[in-house]
Amino acid sequence: MTIQERAARTRGLLVLAAAREIDRVGYEGARLTRICESAGVSMGALTFHFPSKGALADAVQEQGWSLARSLVDTVLTSVEPGLQAVVELTVRLAELLEQDVVVRSAARLGGERQAGPDPWVRAWLPVVEELLEQARRDGGLRSGHRPETVTAMVTYLLAGAESQIRGGGPAASGGAVSVAGQLEEIWRLALRGIAGPGA
Template structure:
């Protein structure tokens, strides 16, 4: 039992190290030898748990998606209106990108290597689109606004948030606070144009 626990801890350290490297350098730039060093694990341990770099990237993706799923579930269980849930989910995902290296690494690798990993947005975009369609049906969105267009806007907003987080940019003038805070401010502007009333 003790050996199995040690193997699980080693595997977790390897995945964490791979997330750090893939977040910093992307899939192509991440080297298994460097992952081994950062994880303080032998190359034998790395290749025992992950025979290929692609398998390691998949483990990073799974960890990132698990974090996204937790955020989605937490947002959906809050009991807010559907349109408010879309806003809250978008802001929570931006916050997740700021704080969770596996989510950030999964987003980067999916963007840079779509043949290696399915798109990061695939773990949350269907929920967003469903919420927007229901919000429209409930009269929360103005009828002239298309849920698919709003969903595309959200994809672009989160891509911009990831880029700002990754580059360490300070954002636009007067944009104090976290990326999630600034995204909340952007939503206030957007809602004035798309919401049918108070959300």
């Protein structure tokens, strides 16, 4: 293994260990010594790659953003634009949150330490806004429904998904359906409307 390969491997181990620690205890609770132990590297190796805890957290957020953006791009190329793409994107982002500790930590860091726009949210929110505006123009949204309101719903759904996952997910409450599966059910309700014909 070359020096560059070893450095990239060490950096990757540190980002993953940091993500696991941050996912478990948050940014403030994360300790560099525990991250080093988990990654199996020395404190010197950590500080060689990341001069501060903030720089390590930045790397976690950057990698989480990159993974989320990759998923967004995949959804955009595989689903017709508009409302259905928003549904698919929401469900797939929830799956990503469930399955990937780096993404989950990036989302958590966005809420815990960002003074400006959250990188996790910036990875998907502009695309959701654009898709919903397109759905409005194409008649994919019922008359009277504003894209901004549906965008807020998507944001709340993903924040709720993250909270549910962090709390142990459906398994913690005895449910067998994943958080992404629950979001699919919620979308089915939302898409056909809540009120029945006699309301």
